[in-house]
Amino acid sequence: MKAIALKHNKIKNFFNDRYIWLLLIISLSVRIYLSFFTYVISNDSVAFMQNAKFFASGDFSSALGHDYHPLYSLIMAVLYKVVPDMELSGTIISALFGTLTIIVFYLIGKSVFDQKVSFVSSVVLAFHPYAVRFSADIISESTYFFFFISALGLGYFAITNRKLLLFALTGICSALAYLARPEGIGIIIIVAFWCALKDCIKIRVLWKEKLVSILILVVSFFVFSMPYLVFIKKETGSWSLTKKKNISNLAGLGKVLDTARNERLVKKGSDREKEVPNLAEPVTVLSTLRNERLVEEDNDKNKNKNYWRDIIGLITARNSFKIHLNGILHVIKKYVSTFHPFLFTFLIIGVINWTRVNKERFFGIYVASIILFYLIILYRLNLAYSTHDGDIYQYPSRRHVMPLVIPAVFFVGFGVYVVGEWIHGKFHNCSLIVGFKELLKSTWIVQLIVLMIVVCVLLPKTLKPQRSDKLGIKAAGQWVGEHSHKSYPLILSGSSRNAYYAVGRHIQMSSINGALAMAQARTVDYILITYREYKVIEKELLQSVKEKKIEMAYKYPEKESANRHSIFLYKCLY
Numbered sequence: 001m002k003a004i005a006l007k008h009n010k011i012k013n014f015f016n017d018r019y020i021w022l023l024l025i026i027s028l029s030v031r032i033y034l035s036f037f038t039y040v041i042s043n044d045s046v047a048f049m050q051n052a053k054f055f056a057s058g059d060f061s062s063a064l065g066h067d068y069h070p071l072y073s074l075i076m077a078v079l080y081k082v083v084p085d086m087e088l089s090g091t092i093i094s095a096l097f098g099t100l101t102i103i104v105f106y107l108i109g110k111s112v113f114d115q116k117v118s119f120v121s122s123v124v125l126a127f128h129p130y131a132v133r134f135s136a137d138i139i140s141e142s143t144y145f146f147f148f149i150s151a152l153g154l155g156y157f158a159i160t161n162r163k164l165l166l167f168a169l170t171g172i173c174s175a176l177a178y179l180a181r182p183e184g185i186g187i188i189i190i191v192a193f194w195c196a197l198k199d200c201i202k203i204r205v206l207w208k209e210k211l212v213s214i215l216i217l218v219v220s221f222f223v224f225s226m227p228y229l230v231f232i233k234k235e236t237g238s239w240s241l242t243k244k245k246n247i248s249n250l251a252g253l254g255k256v257l258d259t260a261r262n263e264r265l266v267k268k269g270s271d272r273e274k275e276v277p278n279l280a281e282p283v284t285v286l287s288t289l290r291n292e293r294l295v296e297e298d299n300d301k302n303k304n305k306n307y308w309r310d311i312i313g314l315i316t317a318r319n320s321f322k323i324h325l326n327g328i329l330h331v332i333k334k335y336v337s338t339f340h341p342f343l344f345t346f347l348i349i350g351v352i353n354w355t356r357v358n359k360e361r362f363f364g365i366y367v368a369s370i371i372l373f374y375l376i377i378l379y380r381l382n383l384a385y386s387t388h389d390g391d392i393y394q395y396p397s398r399r400h401v402m403p404l405v406i407p408a409v410f411f412v413g414f415g416v417y418v419v420g421e422w423i424h425g426k427f428h429n430c431s432l433i434v435g436f437k438e439l440l441k442s443t444w445i446v447q448l449i450v451l452m453i454v455v456c457v458l459l460p461k462t463l464k465p466q467r468s469d470k471l472g473i474k475a476a477g478q479w480v481g482e483h484s485h486k487s488y489p490l491i492l493s494g495s496s497r498n499a500y501y502a503v504g505r506h507i508q509m510s511s512i513n514g515a516l517a518m519a520q521a522r523t524v525d526y527i528l529i530t531y532r533e534y535k536v537i538e539k540e541l542l543q544s545v546k547e548k549k550i551e552m553a554y555k556y557p558e559k560e561s562a563n564r565h566s567i568f569l570y571k572c573l574y
Helices: 001-014 018-036 043-056 060-064 070-080 084-112 114-126 129-135 141-161 164-181 184-198 203-237 251-259 308-318 320-339 341-354 361-384 398-427 442-462 470-483 497-502 512-522 531-536 538-546
Strands: 276-277 490-493 507-508 526-530 548-555 567-573
Touching: 001 184, 018 084, 018 114, 018 129, 018 164, 018 526, 043 060, 043 070, 043 141, 043 184, 043 497, 060 070, 060 164, 070 084, 070 141, 070 164, 070 531, 084 114, 084 129, 084 141, 114 398, 129 203, 129 398, 141 164, 141 184, 141 398, 164 203, 184 203, 184 361, 184 548, 203 490, 251 442, 320 341, 320 361, 320 538, 341 361, 341 398, 341 442, 361 398, 398 442, 470 497, 470 512, 470 567, 490 497, 490 531, 497 507, 512 526, 512 531, 512 538, 531 538, 531 567, 538 567
Parallel strands: 490 507, 490 526
Antiparallel strands: 276 507, 526 567, 548 567
16 A cells, blocks of 8 residues: 555656646747758658658568668657658657657656756756757657666666666666667666676675576567567578677777778778659668768678787777777767757766765766767777778767767756856855845756856757758759659659659769769659759760750759759759
């Protein structure tokens, strides 16, 4: 009876917590607002919607056969049964999970810190530019963030409370995070590590309990993830976490070794053109654009034969130090810029003061270990995708870094809280600030004022419309859809979004220099070219127009002179 009463009280306290409802309103409002001002979908959105269409039609083999992990598309397909608009379904799911991430974040912080500190941290996260942007887009990030943070919090409470149920829930949330993005598997590694290490010297009799906990953690993870892992094994012929990268490549090691053996030569162009039909075409397609990635993965199964020799060779190479240093600096720079330099200042303040108070210090160590673990993986991947001359390839992206920003925001909120306390202690009796003397009497009011300043700094970037510079791609695609006499016109371009908006099929443009030859060989209907691409082959385009091989069908903007946002659509006359 006591347990039932306690559970009832927890539920009652949850719904009576005014901060939760305030966070719910704030988070959801901001994300809905930006979703209306996301003018053009991303390239990945096309692939996710295509997979969701496969799931909705019962074609699970095609959906699972794609490189992208299936959870987000599966949820989208379920909602599609109720909301028969795939784009709207994807937006709703992203906004919903983005909002739920804030609520889970608040509940974790409330248990570790206190209610007010957690509220401050949650408001900062609710307005974080990239947390909002990814939650207003048709991509899997917000879904992944939700399960990632849930697994992170449950893992911490499982380790500190030593409850088997919490270990099971951690494994399940980690599996769901993995099914959204392959990086989700990292949580169980960290949780298992700390489960084994924490209190291992003081309480040796707990080793049996620790082993059982780790076993439950791992088993619960594989119960939910194994079907997909088996499917990947069947498709690729080897055990891998994802169809994009095998297990060694997920840590960046396999690719690093391979590039060391090959003098860091990276293949940047795809050798095969990929046709991607629009969602309206009922044709099974197993290959979609991978976010315009220009690096082709090497599938050589024998690349690890001389493992240690290659490791030593890489470490002792003449330019090794420079390569490693550039990789480290690039990852750190990307992390700080994604975090936001202004927030990073409060992070430092929060971390410094965290060590000075009698809080759960293990939580700080736990979060730091997760961030460090993933940063090392991103650093290895960055090395893997460096060019032959040591230049840094654009890896990691902000999407890869953002999950590591979220747990650190706990300490940003603590930093804001500490700054508010300092200002109150310094100026609440100051006679020079006569007009604000009443406001400065309350520490909490001062802290809210500091929080409002932080939010005001973030707002311009948070509420900035997304992809307004890509409106030409959407306009050209819609023009094709309205004027083409074919059911599914074939479009050659560097972006699959045009085919989506044109209700057509897409062929990936591997190189602008060979675009016209490819168009003729594949007998495409339209060629879509950006301004930058146009400037490269302008003479060749004009010659083809003169020879009546192609003709200008549409230009964006229609009545303005060409600029960096211009889009040129040519109709093929072959």
